[in-house]
Amino acid sequence: MPRKSKGARLYLRKRSGRPTVWVILDGTIEVGTGCGEHDRSAAEVQLQEYLAQKHKPQWRQGEPGQVAVADVLAFYGQERAPQLAHPETVGFHVEHLLRHFGDKVCSEIDGTSCRAYVRRRMGGEDGRRAVKQGTARRELETLQSALGFAFKEKKLVLPVFVTLPDKAPPRERWLERSEAARLLAAALGIVPVASDVISREPVKWGRMYRPTYHVARFILIALYTGTRHEAILALRWGVNSSGGWFDLDRGIMYRRGQGQKQTSKRRPPVPIPENLAPHVRRWRKLTVNGPVEYHGRLIKKERKAFDRATDLAGLGDDVTPHILRHTCATWMLQRGVPIWEVAGFLGASEKVIRDTYGHHSPKHLEAAKRRFNGQSLGNGI
Structure with a gap:
């Protein structure tokens, strides 16, 4: 009995004596992408384009019971995804969605099939890495957007609804100043070398490991500006169209590249904080392209080096690069900065700041505290 085809997918082809590249495997067909091992995002775009060209949607009368889910995903990938800020993410999601919904029509999408998809992804489908519920939810959101x-x-005559799992509760983890200092020191290779016998508190520090300066720069920018992970890594020293830049003459940090499309994750320009400005001017003399570069090249993701710093600092797995944005927002509110000003600085809505971080503000529930003052207390007034 012939083995069932896995459908078109990406495969990392290792070749003796030649560079490792991503290829598209579709049954017995292999299509080169021209993308190297570290260029997975571009390979995802190539896969998305391949699927769109290979599969021509059959809409018939547009009834959900007649339209294949694969047709809807192919149409979305071809017509809508290229206009999004991250089309490669759509390609990555579609690859997983097709494994579960690829042989179904739209009318078969219901709560049962969506919950089955979440269980499959969280359980490690086909021997693949298990994901968290939030990842499965984002993939289903792509399916929802495609439908x-x-x-x-007007390709479907009736709307089709997707049942999404519950959202994960907002992260409340943030760093105390002592934790942030330990993390920054660890990025520079500095760790405790002697502790007090009674209190166990460090009393002597020393550089025992090789410093990772690009991680230290990343940490400082994130703590002082609350800029998102991806935007920090894209920062350059000059005006460009693919990422933000520092304007040292005017003291402004631009988070978006010139002409880059505005997305729901707003990236407004902000003044360079006074405590950060001297560091930025010094980094400008030490680096070529941007502050977060390694051996003269901008990096795409803070992963291994950042994890190494958290390990050396004795911090848990819950400390991720995004925690630094939470920390910046929390510190600003604790200092009494108004919520509207924090929202404008971070590029978030006031509602998000209030709902996620509002309890850190010293003015939080201040009016409720005053309600227990006065001689009329207990008189039914």
């Missing part, structure tokens, strides 16, 4: 786009474009 909504097909209905809007």
Whole structure:
């Protein structure tokens, strides 16, 4: 009995004596992408384009029971995804969605099939790495967007709804100043070398490991500006169209590249904080392209080096690069900065700041505290 085809997918082809590259495997067909081992995002875009060209949607009368889910995803990938800020993410999500919904029609999408998809992804589908519920939810959101786009474009005569798992509760983890200092020191290779016998508190520090200066720069920028992970890594010294830059003459940090499309994750320009400005001017003399570079090249993700710093600092797995944004927001509110000003500085809505970080503000529930003052207390007034 022939083995069932896994459908078109990416495969890392290792070749003797030649560079490792991503290829598209589709049954017995192999298509080169021209993307190297460290260029997975571009390979995802190539896979998305391949799927769109290979599969021509059959809409028939547009009834959900007649339209294949694969057609909807292919249409979305071809017509809508290229206009998004991160089309490669759509390609990555589609690859997983097709494994579960690829042989179904739209009318088969219901709560049962969506919950089965979440269980499959969280359980490690087909021997693949298990993911968290939030990841499965984001993939289903892509399916939801694809179905909504097909209905809007009149390819479906009826809307089809996707059942999403619950959202994960907002992260409340943030760093105390002592924790942030330990993390920064660890990025510079500095760790405790002697502790007090009674209190066990460090009394002597020394550089025992090789410093990772690009991680230290990343940490300082994130703590002082609350800029998102991806935007920090894209920062350069000059005006460009692919990322933000520092304007040292005017003291402004631009988080978006010139002409870059505005997304829901707003990236407004902000003044360079006074405590950060001297560091930035010094980094400008030490680096070529941007502050967060390694051996003269900008990096794409803070992963191994950042994890190494958290380990050396004795911090848990819950300390991720995004925690630094939470820390910046929390510190500003604790200092009494108004919520509207924090929202404008971080590029978030006031509602998000209030709901996620509002309890850190010294003015939080201050009016409620005053309600217990006065001689009328207990008189039914």
